[in-house]
Amino acid sequence: MKVLVTCPPMIGLFEEFIEPAKELGLEIVAAKTTQVLTEDELIELLPEYQGWIIGDDPATRKVFEAAVKGKLKAAVKWGIGIDNVDFEACKDLGIPITNTPNMFGGEVADVAISMLLALTRQTHFIDREIRNNFSWPKPAGLSISNKRIGIVGFGDIGQSVAKRLTGFDVEVIAYDPGVTGTKGFPFVERAEFPELLGTLDVLIFTCSLNRYNYHMLNHSTINLLKDSSIVINVARGALIDEASLISSLQSGKIRAAGLDVFEVEPLPKSSPLRDMPQCIFGSHNGSNAVEGVQRATYKALSSISEFLLAKS
Numbered sequence: 001m002k003v004l005v006t007c008p009p010m011i012g013l014f015e016e017f018i019e020p021a022k023e024l025g026l027e028i029v030a031a032k033t034t035q036v037l038t039e040d041e042l043i044e045l046l047p048e049y050q051g052w053i054i055g056d057d058p059a060t061r062k063v064f065e066a067a068v069k070g071k072l073k074a075a076v077k078w079g080i081g082i083d084n085v086d087f088e089a090c091k092d093l094g095i096p097i098t099n100t101p102n103m104f105g106g107e108v109a110d111v112a113i114s115m116l117l118a119l120t121r122q123t124h125f126i127d128r129e130i131r132n133n134f135s136w137p138k139p140a141g142l143s144i145s146n147k148r149i150g151i152v153g154f155g156d157i158g159q160s161v162a163k164r165l166t167g168f169d170v171e172v173i174a175y176d177p178g179v180t181g182t183k184g185f186p187f188v189e190r191a192e193f194p195e196l197l198g199t200l201d202v203l204i205f206t207c208s209l210n211r212y213n214y215h216m217l218n219h220s221t222i223n224l225l226k227d228s229s230i231v232i233n234v235a236r237g238a239l240i241d242e243a244s245l246i247s248s249l250q251s252g253k254i255r256a257a258g259l260d261v262f263e264v265e266p267l268p269k270s271s272p273l274r275d276m277p278q279c280i281f282g283s284h285n286g287s288n289a290v291e292g293v294q295r296a297t298y299k300a301l302s303s304i305s306e307f308l309l310a311k312s
Contacts (some may be wrong), residue, residue, distance in 0.1 A: 001308045006031045007055035007078035009288040010297045024305035051304045061089035074307035076300045082207040096307040104292030105156030111286040112234045113164045115258030145169040150200045153207025154179045197224040209236035219244040230256040234286045237262040248259040260286045
């Protein structure tokens with residue numbers, strides 16, 4: 001049974017998964033992609049495959065309708081985020097589908113913490129100046145101790161961020177209507193977004209994207225933030241109104257931003273963000289650690305094998 005793989009982290013370690021897939025009765029094929037395929041590309045490719053392991057591609061009703069006219073019988077969304085997948089269309093078309101949650105919360109949290117450390121101590125700026133300008137800069141950084149840090153999304157990733165903050169002597173405000181309690185962290189306080197934004201030094205996004213939280217950080221909520229706060233997003237780009245973020249970075253309302261995700265990916269060459277040295281960027285790569293990719297991929301292979309065997 002042939003399975004198309006369009007998930008870049010899995011493709012990056014592809015050779016490792018060929019034999020385990022064969023043992024499950026699967027022939028996996030890597031798509032030629034660095035981020036996502038277009039709807040048209042998917043409509044052309046997918047009808048030749050029984051299964052699809054989805055990355056952040058536009059897995060729309062139009063795509064699934066074309067695919068089931070061919071051979072497609074099952075799909076798995078690699079990772080936790082499902083905002084790009086039309087699960088309702090899969091239900092209507094009889095396509096079994098699932099995702100792979102709770103596979104790499106620690107790995108994504110590591111990226112959030114790395115951005116926090118770099119932005120507060122300006123290690124990224126120092127590195128750039130030494131490499132590019134042959135200078136020897138001595139910028140004054142910020143201590144993380146005694147800061148108030150907001151975490152938007154208190155599931156696997158958010159709790160992993162809180163765990164990593166345990167030794168930093170910080171206070172955490174956790175926002176998540178779908179999760180109750182503080183999960184045993186004595187330094188965590190719960191609030192309903194956007195409460196207490198004005199008390200925060202850092203705001204970290206770790207939540208999934210849905211129709212209720214699109215652009216939850218916008219002109220109005222940015223104005224509630226403490227002046228010179230830091231924003232970090234390792235979740236989904238559309239949680240933040242990028243135009244408002246850019247304006248606030250230009251004005252200094254927001255001191256700096258660490259962004260592993262963007263509203264448009266890859267980041268357009270024309271984006272004003274590219275001219276902002278106070279920012280750190282990623283390539284939507286937070287989950288891409290060897291161990292996390294292995295966990296999520298073996299789960300994805302197991303799930304799609306079960307779906308396809310049940311359909312055969």
